[in-house]
Amino acid sequence: DTGVSQDPRHKITKRGQNVTFRCDPISEHNRLYWYRQTLGQGPEFLTYFQNEAQLEKSRLLSDRFSAERPKGSFSTLEIQRTEQGDSAMYLCASSLGTGGINYGYTFGSGTRLTVV
Amino acid sequence: GENVEQHPSTLSVQEGDSAVIKCTYSDSASNYFPWYKQELGKRPQLIIDIRSNVGEKKDQRIAVTLNKTAKHFSLHITETQPEDSAVYFCAASRLDTGFQKLVFGTGTRLLVSP
Numbered sequence: 001d002t003g004v005s006q007d008p009r010h011k012i013t014k015r016g017q018n019v020t021f022r023c024d025p026i027s028e029h030n031r032l033y034w035y036r037q038t039l040g041q042g043p044e045f046l047t048y049f050q051n052e053a054q055l056e057k058s059r060l061l062s063d064r065f066s067a068e069r070p071k072g073s074f075s076t077l078e079i080q081r082t083e084q085g086d087s088a089m090y091l092c093a094s095s096l097g098t099g100g101i102n103y104g105y106t107f108g109s110g111t112r113l114t115v116v
Numbered sequence: 117g118e119n120v121e122q123h124p125s126t127l128s129v130q131e132g133d134s135a136v137i138k139c140t141y142s143d144s145a146s147n148y149f150p151w152y153k154q155e156l157g158k159r160p161q162l163i164i165d166i167r168s169n170v171g172e173k174k175d176q177r178i179a180v181t182l183n184k185t186a187k188h189f190s191l192h193i194t195e196t197q198p199e200d201s202a203v204y205f206c207a208a209s210r211l212d213t214g215f216q217k218l219v220f221g222t223g224t225r226l227l228v229s230p
Binding site: 004031033035040041042043044045048050055056091095097099100101102105107108109110 | 150158205207213215216219
């Protein structure tokens with residue numbers, strides 16, 4: 001296991017279509033995060049999982065967005081009825097954490113979404 | 117919520133010069149401040165971090181300083197090399213909330229010319 005894997009690397013979709021991205025964290029990491037990064041900006045937090053439980057969601061995560069981590073391993077992020085404003089890089093990160101301590105916070109290479 | 121501001125947005129230096137990037141944060145409860153380097157099309161990579169109980173930390177050519185009273189922290193790169201060219205992001209976080217949500221600055225594009 002060499003790091004956090006994200007699939008696909010690039011996705012072009014038509015406005016109104018649904019898309020789903022996958023993140024495979026480092027295997028022993030129990031914490032998983034999704035961020036969104038638009039051009040020229042820093043990543044913005046979207047949501048956080050501890051094992052399979054989604055414990056925090058940003059206001060950026062509208063009703064069209066849903067994330068799951070069904071078995072506490074890989075996670076998926078789905079965007080329904082995509083809009084041009086959804087075009088961005090979607091980054092996943094994972095860490096091994098207990099309480100306020102986190103080890104090995106690592107980002108994946110991201111999925112670049114383009115909505116046309 | 118936390119807000120992080122970062123300056124400058126672009127920085128051009130000659131090889132061998134020093135580079136300084138500055139960030140300010142708003143939430144006095146933030147106690148962890150990492151810096152990430154992101155090359156074009158690649159993942160953000162942690163290059164150095166500092167906790168609020170420390171005022172300065174060094175790692176070879178890279179150093180970070182923290183002023184808790186003023187709520188600002190800075191990245192210092194000495195003897196810059198062309199391979200230091202990238203976008204650098206500062207971030208702020210709390211380590212006592214049970215998870216580590218990072219609030220990022222807007223980034224600084226560093227260009228090191230040979």
